Amino acid sequence: MTISVDIQTVRRPMDRRTRARQAHIWLALLLAAVSVISLATGPTGTSLWVAMVKIIDGEPLTAMERVVIWDIRMPRLILGIAVGAALAVSGAVMQGLFRNPLADPGLVGVGAGAGLGAILAIVLGALLPLWIAELVGNALVPVAAFMGGWLSTIILYRVSTRRGRTSVATMLLAGIALGALAGAVSGILVYVADDRQLRDLTFWGLGSLAGATWSKVLIAGPLIGVAVLASLFLGRGLNALALGEATASHLGFSVQRLKSAAIVTVAAATGAAVAVSGGIGFIGIVVPHLLRLATGPDHETLLLNAALLGATLLLAADIISRQIIAPAELPIGIVTAVLGAPVFLWILLRRRGLVEM
């Protein structure tokens, strides 16, 4: 018997990998378009176009234009992109790590852990020794959020993984427990908080980009940027992990290092996003899921596409939140929940078998 392989006869239909790569370009263009709309939108009626024409003609901008576009809308735009990308990529990485499409930092308590870290920093930050306070400075809240997210991811992974198999049921239940614990501790902190701290705390519950400033961008931006970029290198490893930890290691991936990298990435991105924008839900689960339906689960393309689509959708939600009851604005967390929750239910309805408990 001989093995004859005739490649000519092998059918070669359009691969969805090609589509996934083309999606990088389309999603980047979409993000650019939404970014421009975001910069042009606001209650003051300051026109981006007028300002652009002035810049091109070399005319000076009015103080109003400078403040509105450069100091209010621009940091908000950058923060929106960073937070949207961070949430979507964290979701995709976490789903790859847990080998389950329902793992999402927001759902399983990582967001709550990060929020608790941030709240602790807000309320108890003043009690820190001066030299520590000076050392971390403005970064105290994001760093605390990162630690909270990191700790809860590790607890979650330890509790729900036995012999390389992660139980979704355990994961969701552990997430509920972590969320409840974080909520309870936050409740205690609310009692001891003063008025200014209370206002800061309320912001966590709702989630908003309204407080965007350049200093927040400088704190969260680099952390999220590094985490999102680093996650792009996890693609091949996460693909291999879909075959199980043993096979991933046979394929040449150091599984322990891969998992640690994934956990740190999720914690950094989620922690930083939560620190600057509070609890914004559903981006992390809806975006990767939509992309998997459209272009497949290959993490090599999924992660970048998730970053782009996550940023786009969050900016869109932010625009809606600013316009719908203008001149007041709705917290963006409400918008993503109102739009995201039905999509999430629809996902569950379509794929009931998805959660093998």
Place this chain on the structure above:
Amino acid sequence: MITARDIQVRIGKKPILHGVDFVAKPGEVTAIVGPNGSGKTTLLRALTDEIVWTGQVQINGRDIGAYKTWDLAAVRAVLPQAATLAFPFTVIEVVRMGLRSGIHGDRDIVAQRALAMVGLGGYEQRFFQELSGGEQQRAHLARVLCQVWDPVVDGVPRWMLLDEPVASLDIGHQLLIMRCLEDFAKRGGGVIAVMHDLNLTAMVADMVTIISDGRVIASGPVKEVFTDASLSAAYHCQLRANTIPDDHAAFILPQVAQSVVSLRGEAITVAG
């Protein structure tokens, strides 16, 4: 060469392997046979450093502990007894996961050829989870083939370690896959395969190691190892090793069944 010396494995308090010695040469198909629970998978897991073990394992003259995970994957591919897959990947996507950087030629063509070699040409865009059990097993095998596509690289042989590669295949595909493995060995690579089908083993394997209760009972060229005594001792039942006169291949018959078979037809009588 893959050599293992004095491999001991215990899981909890229970000893599973009691000092197993094992050798496999490149250019040969080396089979590991033995009854259920005898420790074949455990031995393979020790050879692939998947579990805690003591002793010494060398691949191509180097301790496996001295390899980095990435370098080890460059010299050997592993097919587990049972494989899982999360997420709805297509067949070609799964096979591509075996591709490594540094492969010669068009990587996509390699993946397609590997699929064609296991009889899955045209299955590229099917969802992996929608394949039958045997088809899934062959797709995983194609992934393994991709990982060690060239049997020899820079004079260094590469290895396939396979746990029951043909367990759920029909006889035609069993032959196809075994020929694939033979071909890989002929071109200078090394194959280690855990097998249950003794006749197929006798037909294809060059060397065989029989394991029973965590010990090596016999090891060497198939014809020397497959004797009535060693087989019967390993499997705790009466077995007879015969030789087909035409091509000198061994074939194994259970003693009780032999009378049953001879009652039914001449085919076996002719072969014997």
